[in-house]
Amino acid sequence: MINFLDYANHVFFFPSLLASGFLLFTLAALSEKQNLKKVLFWGAVFSLTPYMIYSDLIYHGMMHLLGCMMGEVPLLLDVIVDYMSRVILIPVAIFIFGRTLSIHWSPSLFMLSASVGVGYLGMVVGKTQVGAALVNLVAIFIWWKLLWNELLFVRNTQIFARFGFLGFVTLFSMLVNLAMYVCVRMIEVTPEFLNYLVFVSWFFWLTLTIAVKLIFRTVRLTQQAEIARNHDKLTGLPNALLFSNYVQDLLFRNPRKRYAFVAFDLENFKAFNERFGFEEGDGALKFMADTFKTLFGERYVTHVSCDTFRVVGDAAGMKAKIKEAHDKIRSFSTQGVLELKAGVYVQRVENENVERCFMRARLAEATTKGVYDEYVAVYADEMGARERLKMYLIAHIDEAVEKEYIKVFYQPVVDINTNKLCGFEALARWDDPEHGFLPPLDFVGVLEDAHLIQKLDLFVLKKICEKYRVETNLGNKCVPISFNLSRLDFKLSDIYKELTRLTKEYNVPHEMIHIEITESVLDGDEDGxxxxxxxxxxxxxxxVWMDDFGSGFSSLNVLKDYDFDFLKIDMMFLRNFSEKSKVIIRAIVEMAKLLHIGTLSEGVEIKEHLDFLKEIGCDRVQGYYFSKPLPYDEVMAVLKEKGVEV
Structure with missing residues (x-):
C-alpha cells in the first residue's frame, strides 16, 4: 500500500496547490460574481492536485484492466494510456464549466491547460518539492505579468466564441507536450538530453504565453470596439441588442430553468434631477447599474431609457434581490426622493418571447405607480386583460365618438336651502358593443395617457349643447350644466375657441355652461x-369651478392665485364622516364665504350629510342621496319621484 507522504511527494502535492490556487483565482476573477460559489467549487474539483489524483486512478485502473486482458502491456500503449489519463479529464471539465459557469470552451481549455502546464513545468524543471514550488511561483508571476491585464478585458463569452483559435493553439501545445512526453518515456535519454528537453519545455511554454498575449491584445482591442458600439456610455451596461443576445443564449442553454424578467423604474427621477442637478442624477444611475451588476451579473442587466432598467435572473430568490436593490437605492437617496419600483414576470413556458415577457413585467411595474408602500408587483393575467382593454380603447375612441358609444349621464346639483334643482354635472360613460358598459375609471386615465382625452371632452361638450337646444326647443326649463376639463384639453386643443364655437352653433347662453377644473390642471402652468x-x-x-377641493397638496395656493366662482368640496370628506372631517368642511365653507366663493359638496349619500351641510351654510349639494348619474330622462324622473323641484 503506497504511503501518503510518498504519494504526496510523487504528485508534488504542495507545489501543485500553487497551481490549483492559480486556477481558482483566475476563474473567480473572470467569472460573474453571482456564480462565485459554483466557480470555487468546480474550480477546486478540477484544480491540479485532485486532477492528478483522478489521473492516477484512471491510469492505474486502465493498466490493471489491460493487464488482465493482455498480460504484459506494450510500452507504447502504456505511454498512450498514461498521457490520455492526464488529458481525458479536460473535456469533462470544459463541459461542466460551460454548462454550470457559462464559460466558453476556448478560455476553459486555455486556463485548465495553463494551470496543468504550470504544475508540470514545476515538476519537470524543479525536480524537487522546493524547486517545483519556486518554478511554479516564477511561472505564475510571468504568466500574470504578461497576460493578466489582457485577460481582465477578455471576459465576454461572445468575444471568445469568435476567437476559438485560442483553444486550437492550446491543443497544439498539448500535442507538442505529448511528443516530448513520448520521448522521455520511450527513449533512453542521457542527462544532457533530458536537460535539453527541460530547456525546450520552458522555452516552448514561454513562447506560447507570449503568443497568447498577442492574441489577447487583439481580442482586447476588438472587445473595446465592441464595448463602444454595444454598451451604454453612462452605465457601461450592454445595450438592448447585446442584452437580448445574452438573454436568448441564457434561455437556450437552460431550457428547463425558470427565469424572472424584471422591469425597474426609478420613481421621482425627474424631480431628483431638478433638485440636485444632472451630475447627481447620472451618479444615481451609475449607482443603480453597479448595484444591479453585483446582484444579477453585468450580462443580464440593461439600461433601457432615462430611468428604466431591465434584468433577467433565476426566479428563485429574485424577490430578495429586488428588496436588496430597493433598500440600497433608498439609502443612496438620503432625502428619500428616489424610489425604486419593480415589476416581475416569471417565465411560464419554454421559448417565450423575450420582449413579451418584459412587456408583462412593465405592466406589473405600472401597478406600483403612486403606491407608497408597494415597490414590487408580480404579473397576473388580469394585468394583461387591462392592457388589451387599454389598447382597444385607444384604437376605438374615434369610432366610439362617431357612432356615439360615448353616452352623457347627468347627476343633479341641488340648492340646499330651497331643495330645487339648480344644475347638472355631465359625466361620460362608454357603452361599447364588445366590452359592454365601461365606467370612467376604465377609460379616462387611458385617454389622458394617450393624449386623446380632448376627443372625449369635446364630444361631451357637444352633446351638452345639443341637449340644451333640444330641451329648449321643446319648451322645457333648463338648468346650467357643468363639465370637467383636463389639463390636456388646454394643451392639445384650443378649448376656448371650441367652447365658444359650440355655444354659438347651438345658441347656448354662456351662463348655462360651468367649467370644472381640478388643481392638477393648474399644476406646472409656468407660462400662465x-x-x-x-x-x-x-x-x-x-x-369656472374648482373641482375636488381639498384633495391636492396646494389647494390653498391655487385658491389664492385664481378667482373661482364655486368650490366643489371633495367627496372623501363625507365618505369618512368623522368629527375631524366636519371641522375641515366647516372651515372650508366659512373661508369660501369670506372670499365670496360659492360652495358645493360632493358625495352626499345620507340625510345626516345633508343636515350637517345645511347647518354650516353650504350652498349646493350633489350625490347619490338625490340620484346617481343617469341618462337625462331617467334622472328627471328620479328627481320628480324624490320631490326635488325642477
Missing part, C-alpha cells in the same frame, strides 16, 4: 397659459 384661458372664460360669462 391656462390662467389666461380661465380668465377669458370668466370674462365671457362662463363660470
Amino acid at each position: 397659459y391656462i390662467r389666461e384661458q380661465v380668465t377669458r372664460f370668466q370674462n365671457d360669462g362662463f363660470e
Whole structure:
C-alpha cells in the first residue's frame, strides 16, 4: 500500500496547490460574481492536485484492466494510456464549466491547460518539492505579468466564441507536450538530453504565453470596439441588442430553468434631477447599474431609457434581490426622493418571447405607480386583460365618438336651502358593443395617457349643447350644466375657441355652461397659459369651478392665485364622516364665504350629510342621496319621484 507522504511527494502535492490556487483565482476573477460559489467549487474539483489524483486512478485502473486482458502491456500503449489519463479529464471539465459557469470552451481549455502546464513545468524543471514550488511561483508571476491585464478585458463569452483559435493553439501545445512526453518515456535519454528537453519545455511554454498575449491584445482591442458600439456610455451596461443576445443564449442553454424578467423604474427621477442637478442624477444611475451588476451579473442587466432598467435572473430568490436593490437605492437617496419600483414576470413556458415577457413585467411595474408602500408587483393575467382593454380603447375612441358609444349621464346639483334643482354635472360613460358598459375609471386615465382625452371632452361638450337646444326647443326649463376639463384639453386643443364655437352653433347662453377644473390642471402652468384661458372664460360669462377641493397638496395656493366662482368640496370628506372631517368642511365653507366663493359638496349619500351641510351654510349639494348619474330622462324622473323641484 503506497504511503501518503510518498504519494504526496510523487504528485508534488504542495507545489501543485500553487497551481490549483492559480486556477481558482483566475476563474473567480473572470467569472460573474453571482456564480462565485459554483466557480470555487468546480474550480477546486478540477484544480491540479485532485486532477492528478483522478489521473492516477484512471491510469492505474486502465493498466490493471489491460493487464488482465493482455498480460504484459506494450510500452507504447502504456505511454498512450498514461498521457490520455492526464488529458481525458479536460473535456469533462470544459463541459461542466460551460454548462454550470457559462464559460466558453476556448478560455476553459486555455486556463485548465495553463494551470496543468504550470504544475508540470514545476515538476519537470524543479525536480524537487522546493524547486517545483519556486518554478511554479516564477511561472505564475510571468504568466500574470504578461497576460493578466489582457485577460481582465477578455471576459465576454461572445468575444471568445469568435476567437476559438485560442483553444486550437492550446491543443497544439498539448500535442507538442505529448511528443516530448513520448520521448522521455520511450527513449533512453542521457542527462544532457533530458536537460535539453527541460530547456525546450520552458522555452516552448514561454513562447506560447507570449503568443497568447498577442492574441489577447487583439481580442482586447476588438472587445473595446465592441464595448463602444454595444454598451451604454453612462452605465457601461450592454445595450438592448447585446442584452437580448445574452438573454436568448441564457434561455437556450437552460431550457428547463425558470427565469424572472424584471422591469425597474426609478420613481421621482425627474424631480431628483431638478433638485440636485444632472451630475447627481447620472451618479444615481451609475449607482443603480453597479448595484444591479453585483446582484444579477453585468450580462443580464440593461439600461433601457432615462430611468428604466431591465434584468433577467433565476426566479428563485429574485424577490430578495429586488428588496436588496430597493433598500440600497433608498439609502443612496438620503432625502428619500428616489424610489425604486419593480415589476416581475416569471417565465411560464419554454421559448417565450423575450420582449413579451418584459412587456408583462412593465405592466406589473405600472401597478406600483403612486403606491407608497408597494415597490414590487408580480404579473397576473388580469394585468394583461387591462392592457388589451387599454389598447382597444385607444384604437376605438374615434369610432366610439362617431357612432356615439360615448353616452352623457347627468347627476343633479341641488340648492340646499330651497331643495330645487339648480344644475347638472355631465359625466361620460362608454357603452361599447364588445366590452359592454365601461365606467370612467376604465377609460379616462387611458385617454389622458394617450393624449386623446380632448376627443372625449369635446364630444361631451357637444352633446351638452345639443341637449340644451333640444330641451329648449321643446319648451322645457333648463338648468346650467357643468363639465370637467383636463389639463390636456388646454394643451392639445384650443378649448376656448371650441367652447365658444359650440355655444354659438347651438345658441347656448354662456351662463348655462360651468367649467370644472381640478388643481392638477393648474399644476406646472409656468407660462400662465391656462390662467389666461380661465380668465377669458370668466370674462365671457362662463363660470369656472374648482373641482375636488381639498384633495391636492396646494389647494390653498391655487385658491389664492385664481378667482373661482364655486368650490366643489371633495367627496372623501363625507365618505369618512368623522368629527375631524366636519371641522375641515366647516372651515372650508366659512373661508369660501369670506372670499365670496360659492360652495358645493360632493358625495352626499345620507340625510345626516345633508343636515350637517345645511347647518354650516353650504350652498349646493350633489350625490347619490338625490340620484346617481343617469341618462337625462331617467334622472328627471328620479328627481320628480324624490320631490326635488325642477
